[in-house]
Amino acid sequence: MKKRRILLTALSSMLFTISFSQITERERPAEWNNLINGGKFMDRFEAMPQGKLSADVWGCKDVVPRFVDNGIESPTISFWGGNIIKGDDGVFNLFVCGWPENSRKGHMFWSNSTTFHATSKSLSGPYKIENSIGKGHNPEAYRLSDGRYLVYVIDGYYIAHDPKGPWIYGVFQFNKRGRRIIEGLSNLTFASRQDGSKLMVCRGGGIWISRDGVKEYNLLSDKSTYPPVDGEFEDPIVWKDSIQYHMIVNDWLGRIAFYQRSKDGLHWITEPGEAYMPGITKHQDGTVEKWFKYERMKVFQDEQGRVIQANFAVIDTIKWEDLPGDKHSSKNVCIPMNKGMLLTVLNTKPVTEATKKIDVLIKGENDFNPAKDIDLKSLRFGSYKEVNYGRGFTVSSVKESGNDLIVTFKGKNSGIDSEEFAPKMIGRRKDGKMIFGYAALPFVDYKPAILSATAPVYFKDEKQISVNIDNFGLSASPATDIELLYNDDVIARGTLEPIEPYGCSEISFTTKPEFIPLKSRNFTVRFIRNGKLIDTNNFVIE
CATH class of the missing domain: 2.60.40.10 (Immunoglobulins)
Incomplete structure (x- = not known):
């Protein structure tokens, strides 16, 4: 994405809006209007699974009725944050924080959060609290190479061999290595690297690495890795799939998030379009649960690292208008996601802008037969800079290979250059559903020296x-x-x-x-x- 500044609207009431509404409108680049379906990360959110619809619940009219068995909610606890790890027993473990809804400061009692362990037999919930882990806010959990569970909270972490505990509290050690920490060490997010080591992103966009995920984290970046736009950034989420790293960071004031990708976890590109914004919690009939804010995004990944569900902390009003004993509160929601296709470029020589022909293998899966399911005329392949706008190479021919499909793309202006590490494909299934994927390149080193x-x-x-x-x-x-x-x-x-x-x-x-x-x-x-x-x-x- 070209470097540009997203400006605050020049309204006379801007200061009032910022001070009292905790929201301001961000002006989008005009080119975003030309993005096709699948061109922005937000297009990957799918309808929530059908659940228990109830109107006898807390919340403003915009979120009632809703699926009360989605995620976790309670009339007595305000929940925030939280991500899910599937246990060895097949049970889904949600690590989430919360505080009594009737606390004297309402939502602003969040600094006194307790981190809970909740479970469900279904990925989307409902989740039920099993035990309390300890005090702490904004939890994010991951597993270590030795199988232990680590739950990060602001200023520390809890570690245990089993989600049921016992949990031992600890504090990370950070080595700045002569660099300046950007915006402090809070709201940390973590991704597993190929050798089991951990990459961490702090609130300000600094990149850190720990060899085992517990011992010393080392700072590598000397500036923020976030997009070069105006924004009040927080709540980064980072993850890695079988090809590349992904990151989303939220502009809490503008209620808009940005999506980035990286080959090594240190150097990032930003794709155009919103990663998420209010309005993504949709029912299968098109009804939208209109939560005021979506924050603390976390992801659940499949065996290939693809995201199949996103979790969000949501609230139905401005945070400081959520008062003790009122109708407002917050919860954690689960949203299914389009996981994308598994792709591999078969060309043995490096692909450049001069390449006229590219062969791509689309892998068949239990729920996906590429030869039968894909609308071949809809497929576009190349750099995200082209494909997100409906451009790029088009299909020339196809050949079945067992359950897989080899597609030959030809044309001009794919946008692929020597810096490309994961070209993109966008298209449709014959039923109209959007499909997308990023392709591995056989000549790219996905474990480079840093x-x-x-x-x-x-x-x-x-x-x-x-x-x-x-x-x-x-x-x-x-x-x-x-x-x-x-x-x-x-x-x-x-x-x-x-x-x-x-x-x-x-x-x-x-x-x-x-x-x-x-x-x-x-x-x-x-x-x-x-x-x-x-x-x-x-x-x-x-």
Whole structure:
């Protein structure tokens, strides 16, 4: 997506709106009007499963009647956040926080939350509280390589061998590595990497990695990875499927979320269109539960890592208008999602804009026969920059391969270039349902090396600057050239020998005799390979 600023509306009442309504309208880029169905993440939300419809419940008229057996709700507890892990026994475990609805501050009692463990035999609920884990807000749970459950809450975590407990409280250790933490360490979200290590995103959009998900988290990014737009960002959610990383971040003031993708979890692209916004809780007959706000999105994934359900904390009014003993409250809802297709590009040579023909294998599944189900004329394939707008390669021919379908695409302007790591397909089934998918490329390294420097250290007497380089990637790094800049001027160059995953190497640069750094030091470390800039690390040292 091209860099652009989404501006607040220039209404005279803007300050009043922000202060009292906890909402302001965001102006969308005009090009978003040209997105086709499937071009934005929000198109993947599907109708909620038919459930117990009731009008004898709390809530304003916009959310009554509703499915009271969807997710978790109670007339006596205000729920918030929460995500689901399927246990070894097949039971779905929801880790969610809440507080008494009649608390003296109403919703604003949230800082006194208790984190609960709730269960259900159905992914969409209803969930019933089994036990209390302990105090804490905004929980997110994940499993470690040894099978233990870890439930993060703001400022700490709980860990146990079984969802029923006992739970032991702990506190993460964070290594800034000479970088500035953006907006503090709260509302953390986690994704499992291929080797069982964890990638974490903090509230401000910083990227962190822990080798085991419990011990020290290391900061890799020196700036926010969020989209370059105006927004009051919080509640990131990150996950990984069999191909790539995904992230959604919410602009709580504008009630609009953005969708991003990454090959390595450190460098991100932003796709156009809303990731979610109010109005996504729909019944099969088209009825919409019009919750005022959707926050704390979490996902449930299938064996391939595809999202098949999203969970949200929802509230029917402005947070501070939810008062003790009134008709307002909050709950957790479950929304099914279009999981997408499993795709693989069969071309053995790198695909570029000059490529005229691309063969893509669409995998058949128990609930999907690509040869019989797909409207072939609707398919488009290429870069998201083209396909999301209905452009890209079209179908030239097809060939069945067992339960799978090999589709040959031909044309011009696929938009695929050397930076593409997962081209996209959009189309329709014959029944009209949207289909989409991202394709793995056989010539792309999905476990790349990730070189990351610590803050340079200047030794005045020796006239040397020392830099430690870590490899937080999952492959050994090839030999890499390094440039060291001071206040944008190159002051030294060197070559870094290969580093194994999680390995570290120290490189020292001898400075010129006349080099005297100021008290405030602006250093940059550049990584260059085969003449191409791979990455840049920036440091401001006071």
